[in-house]
Amino acid sequence: MLDLKLLATFVRAAHSGTLSAVAVQVGRTQSAVTMQVQRLEEALGQSLFHRSGSGVRLTGSGERFLAYAERILKIHDEAISALSDKGLHGSIIFGSPEDYLSAFFPALLKGFGTMYPDVEIKVVSAPTVELRTLLNARQIDLALVSSPNASDAHVRTEALVWVGSKPALD
Structure with missing residues (x-):
């Protein structure tokens, strides 16, 4: 039978590339991790x-073993979460402008769905102004919007690309 602590150490080492980094992460000596x-x-x-x-x-x-170790640890965490009833469940209504949805939402949704399989996500696509109104009226739970007066909070950086026809670029 495999010890879950050994699997967790293995996964951390595989991702970090150094046993000393794993030792710092878990609060053990490098020799203990080794x-x-x-x-x-x-x-x-x-x-x-x-x-x-x-x-x-x-x-x-x-x-080859890394994928199995990650799955074993994930299933373990899901089982503990399911039995403890501390996992997220229910539904959430998420609002976002259409360009944000098409740009990066599929990957975000996939990751969230994997982490929280018991949460139903409903998506509302609308312009920022409308999303603010829906949010203030509590018709949506969460929104990702543009704001010219935003604080230093950073959500995403997008590359600026110039596009033109070939004759325009010559």
Whole structure:
């Protein structure tokens, strides 16, 4: 049986590339983290990392195992959340201008849906002015809008691209 702590250490190491960074993240010594990785490798009978002075990188076996380890940890977290009834559930009405929805909302929605499968998301597409009215009337729960007087809060940066026909660019 695989220890979830060993899997979590493995996943962190795979993403960070150094065992010392993992040690800092989890509040352990680097040697303790190294021992956890070695215990997992022994349990699996496979070497999961290539080690060098600059850090670690996944072996072929490590690359294949990473997806499974992440799924195991995710399913574990979902099970705990489902039983504790602390997970988010219900519905939310999200408002956004159409250009924001087409630009990045699909990826955002996919990530949110994966993290919170029990939340139903309804989407309202409207201009910023209308979204503000809907938000103030509590007809939508959340809105992403443009604001010329925004504070220093940063939500997204978009690249500015000049587009023209070929003769106009010559």
